[in-house]
Amino acid sequence: MSAATGRSPIDRAAAPLLSVRDLKMHFPVRKGTFGRVTGHVKAVDGVSFDLWRGETLGLVGESGCGKSTTGRAILRLLEPTSGSVRFDGQDVAALDREGLRALRRRMQIVFQDPFGSLNPRMSVGAMLEEALKVHGLGGPNRRDRAVELLERVGLRAEHVDRYPHEFSGGQRQRLGIARALSVEPDFLVLDEPVSALDVSVQAQVVNLLEDLQRELGLTYLFIAHDLALVEHVSDRVAVMYLGRIVEVADGGDLYRAPRHPYTKALLSAVPRPDPAGREQRKRIVLEGDVPSPSNPPSGCPFHPRCPSPAKDERCRSVLPAMEGGEFGHSAACHHPDFPFE
Amino acid sequence: MTEALLSVRDLRTWFHTDQGVAKAVDGVSFDVHPGETLGIVGESGCGKTVTSLSILQLLPQPPAKIEAGSSIRFAGDELVGIGEKRMRALRGNEIAMIFQEPMSSLNPVYTIGDQIGEALRLHRRMDRKAARAEAIRLLAEVGIPEPDRRVDEYPHQLSGGMRQRVMIAMSLSCEPKLLIADEPTTALDVTIQAQILELLAALRVKHSMAVLLITHDLGVVAEVCDRVVVMYAGQVVETGTVFEIFSDPRHPYTRGLLDSLPSVDDPGQRLVSIPGTVPNPTGWPAGCRFRDRCARAGEGCEAPQELVALAGEGRAARCWRAES
């Protein structure tokens, strides 16, 4: 893959840039006038992964699986309930306010909604200059730096005086990227960065992100629900279901030979732009809806919907652990690789 | 081929606003035959949703206006200018529609049984008891578990997929001949999308309905459609069977759309993108409307493009180079 995209190979012998261990994010459910806690929504319930410098890890899953919450908890936009996040050797959870501010120069986020992610009352120049000013960057002439950033993301110098409502969806997404890049980060959380865009514009933004990664040596956590897109941009892909990672693999391996029944079903559900093959293709249609994360099923969280004929008592009672090597293809399933269609 | 169930000819729906005339739909023609699934595909702002709303005349007039010369024939009858009363009798009865956001299309203060029952009592003159029984039967038909319990629930108690099933049950209540589905699965997750598409395909055969599927998702089109109409900038730019469109696209826009899709089977390649953005409907570009974004634009593209008929039933593309 690296040959096709011209990316330099990832050095996995080095220490990972980002290391997440058993991350949990439980939101209390409050009822009544006095805010009595009546339960917890376990949005993220024990997520672990490593991310090496220059790598793109894709995080896929359906809505409510906790993928966006994971991204925000890593950046400490949300305070995680438990678990550890280490970024370049630093424990992110232990940082004080000053430390966190310094860290935020190095970790940034690009959001999904091109309409909600920009302050509607601020011009583009003011937005970019503000970020530079707060972090003391850009030298004496911040405006020149703002223009440079705009050109970097494929916009023009004259756009600097315009307001967000004067841009199209794709251009706003470029502005969000420019803002994230303004503080010269190493690591970007891309939270569904192209999901709200039209197909032809999606491709423009994806290409821009890939170019920036190559030129600036960025590391990405690419969160999305579109499997084809995630495979395209990612070196490795992690599949999430109900707050947990159920399978991790190199992109190609995951799509060629999925091990977890959920991944299999997810892949087979993706509509493909290939009408000729549609009659032959076997489709696994899952029954029912995703259970509520405030009351996840016992044992394997996927067992009520699992179509695998190997499903047994253990699936209903015992939570499966991730099996497989560190860089290999691992899955959290009692019966991985069980063939079925 | 059989006679068309729905026949749209030179449909022009313009919005007369302070900022000028937005020619959202500007001369669109296509046919839907009984029992087939026709997909209208295009990006946001291409006019596909306005087209579907024009068929049911659900657009606020003014500012919208279906311009003179437009024709929409359904089962032989002209729909343009028939008046609100006759249109009402047709809507939900002969032609049903489901929308992208099933939450906002259901009334939150009534149970789903009340809402399906209302359609039955209105169009099929059933009494309360019969309507309830029929509602339960319809909910079962669209695959809702425990329909006799669900019938008394409110929309907010259902998941997105369930709500879309309820919308489909409502649309089926009067055995329509044509179902217009406007982005029916866009708000849903892929596994739920697969369920709904499968359900729609099964119901289409069972009730021998025609389906007009409006979507931006080429994957969905490839999975369920028989024929495809590709729209760009208020016009039809290409028509053909789903196989022809995907294996041999003749319009550069169709080709661009297909190329810009990341493929599960062939990852790692740099995506082909279409430069620029969709133009504004208040001022479509002169000449070929895709010219500014077209890699092959050149001499001959300054003139407004006509649909060029190609080999194959109903096959055409709006590009003078289409035959080569």
Place this chain on the structure above:
Amino acid sequence: MSGAATTLEGRAPGARRGLPGGRPLAALFPGLPHVLGGRWGTGAMALLTWVGMLWIVLRRWDRVVAAPGGAWDEKLAVATLAASLVASWGWSWRSVGRAHEVRLVGVSQWELAVTAFAKNRTAVAGLIVIVGLYLIALVTPLISPHDPNVQYDLQTMRLVGMSASHPLGTDHFARDVLSRLLYGARISLTIGFVAVGISVTIGTLVGAIAGFFGGLVDGVIMRFVDMVIAFPQLVLLITIIAIFEPSIFLIVTVLGLTLWPGTARIVRGEVLSLREREFVQAAEALGYPKRRIILRHLIPNALAPVIVAATLGIGNTIVLEAGLSFLGLGVQPPTASWGTMVSVGRDYLLDAWWLATFPGLAIVFTVLSFNLVGDGLRDALDPRLRS
């Protein structure tokens, strides 16, 4: 159907729009070139101000000359006069001279709102009336035909109808109704403005704090707000005014201190929803300090509904003050206010209809204008209604 696409293709050449008459006409009649050129709202405001103030200078020159040495309200009146003349003339001269460039890009949301507001003819008319009323209230000492509290001959001048010397007649103490109406405007308009000013300031601060910090702070503040709202406002007002001596100061303070919970609720709701918006999260992710996030990102985006509520609130407060005065709990005689004038006029409704009618009309017109402007602002500031 957004206008985005047209603004993308480079900087559109600024369309230049000249104004008929140009500088010569602007020098004589400020605002007239604008009215003729289609910018009738601002043009009419400047023209009316200019003509009205000139009239004062010409007809009341003796008072203008005497005013700088007089009481504080006379000094204020003459200062207003001078400022209005300079402002209307200067603005007109400058903006006519500058070739007017119509910008198509780089237009902020506030500028868009102004443009949208300017298209709403009834709202602009309301704004002209309001500005006019405040100007008249300020220059009242210069234009009032009589002293509002001087009683003329009670035998011959009591309850006399409209005449040249008393254009709106006289009241039961043989005082000039027009003069009392003009002085009453000062009281009513000031009470409305100041009371709403106090309540908006308190409400915005309290609401922003509750919304931003959330949790316990929010809970305590909002329960207190609920209490204030739950307490019958009129009863509270009547009680406080009954305990203390009624005075303008007391009314303004009490109104200001009881009206803020509405604003607080609006601002809290806005801030709560804004906090979830991604641009605020982006600001957090960029490590901006809390104060900057509140001042630069939250408050400017929460302001639109506050502005609308405040405008409508001034109208309501004027009615409230009139009601209190009508009940005898507001402004005390002999000070003129519209409410007391209506109250007195009620007793003479059949004999001297002008007593209650003119202050009544003044209240209706003023409140109507505020409501028109408020509705116009609501439409102009709502981005959803603007395509």
